[in-house]
Amino acid sequence: MTLQAGTDTALAATDHGAASSNDYRTGTAARLAGLPVETLRVWERRYNISETARSARGQRLYSDAQVRRLSLIKQLVDEGHAVGSLARLEDEQLRTLLPAATPAAPAPARPVKVALIGDALVRRLAGGGRELFALDIVGACASLEAAGRLRTSGAEVLLIELAELSDAALAPIAALRAQLGAAAVVLYRFGASATLARLRADGCIVAHGPADLSQLVLLCESARPGAPQFADAASIALAPPRFDDASLAALASMPSDLICECPRHLAELLMMLNSFERYSGECANRTPADAVVHRDLGVAAGQARMLLEAALERLARAEGLALPVADGAA
Known part of the structure; x- marks a missing residue:
């Protein structure tokens, strides 16, 4: 592609582009419907699965509705239906074949x-x-x-x-x-x-x-506006640490007859998470955005710490280890 500086360039000639906001080429339509593009091409060749429009260059163009139909057919094929019989059915007939507990396929995410x-x-x-x-x-x-x-x-x-x-x-x-x-x-x-x-x-x-x-x-x-974001950290309740650094250090240095060293590694990971959780809460904030980032980091560290604490307790029970508990720790 040749690009002149300062000249707007539309990349419509590339195969991944869409002809318009509602027209998707075969590769894009297949991805949105959750299909390998090769599968969609076979379905079109054997069963004429969709009455698609064509671009000026003869490429198939799928609408939003047709992509939703492909997604629904793919869902039913996964349930064991033969694609050849599904290809002749209207959308409403296809929806009646879904298992009662299975919702209709949601509208696929667009590019x-x-x-x-x-x-x-x-x-x-x-x-x-x-x-x-x-x-x-x-x-x-x-x-x-x-x-x-x-x-x-x-x-x-x-x-x-x-x-x-x-x-x-x-x-x-x-x-x-x-x-x-x-x-x-x-x-x-x-x-x-x-x-x-x-x-x-x-x-x-x-x-x-x-x-x-x-x-x-x-x-x-x-x-993209509206993209899923991290959960609101203010709404997440974190339990206090179950083990302080001294308790974890004692566990990490505890002699063990175990072939693996998982207790020591878990204790060391928890010490690092405890430290980072405290650090993120004390880090300097130059802007309100900084404060939000550090709050979210602290919550993420706290959630990881709680998961590893539970894993350490399970491991201790399985191996008969006595876990040291710090004064005042839950």
Whole structure:
């Protein structure tokens, strides 16, 4: 693909793209329906499974409704039905075949609408790859300086690659996000910690690049508005530590006739988690966003600590070990 600096580029010629917001090519439709693309092609060839439209180049184009139908047929095939008999049924007839306890297949997740910024990034993604079925690339330009003229078809995520990330990029990224109403994923090779922190505080996802294709897809899916987030840490109740550091150190140094050293390793892991849980609670917060991140880290460490405490107790019972319990520990 040839890209002129400052010129918007639609990557419609790549096989992973969608012809419109409701038209998916075979590879994308198969991924959304949970099918291997080879299986879908066999179904079409043998059973004419869907009355699809065709692009100007003769490629099959599937609508949202047709993708839902494919997902439903796949669900029924998994239940033991023959695809040849299902292909002739209407959608309502298909739904009546579902087991009573099985809900109809939910609407599949659609590809993330992404606008690309960065010449090297555009060239790399133009080569395609199976992972990119999850992305609908709606526009691209060579540089952040040229991105002000970028016109996209409802981009949800800006995927930006900058070799050197400096404070000079902060204002253009913020302006472009406001202009397009999109989230941002920023890839960088070199950058100051303060600049990275400011981008993250502004709600951008920042990652050291270049990332491989599967990582890019995950980053874009995470950035899409409405993507699942971590559970609200404020709503999670954590039990206090069952073992303090002195108790765990005693366990780690306890002589054992066991062939494995799992008790010692578990005790050492718990000491590290106890320490990190305390550290995250005391870490300095420069912004409200920092406070939220550190709170979530502390909760994650606390949840991991509780799981390993329970595992240590099970191991102790199985091996007949006496667990030292700290004064005041539950």
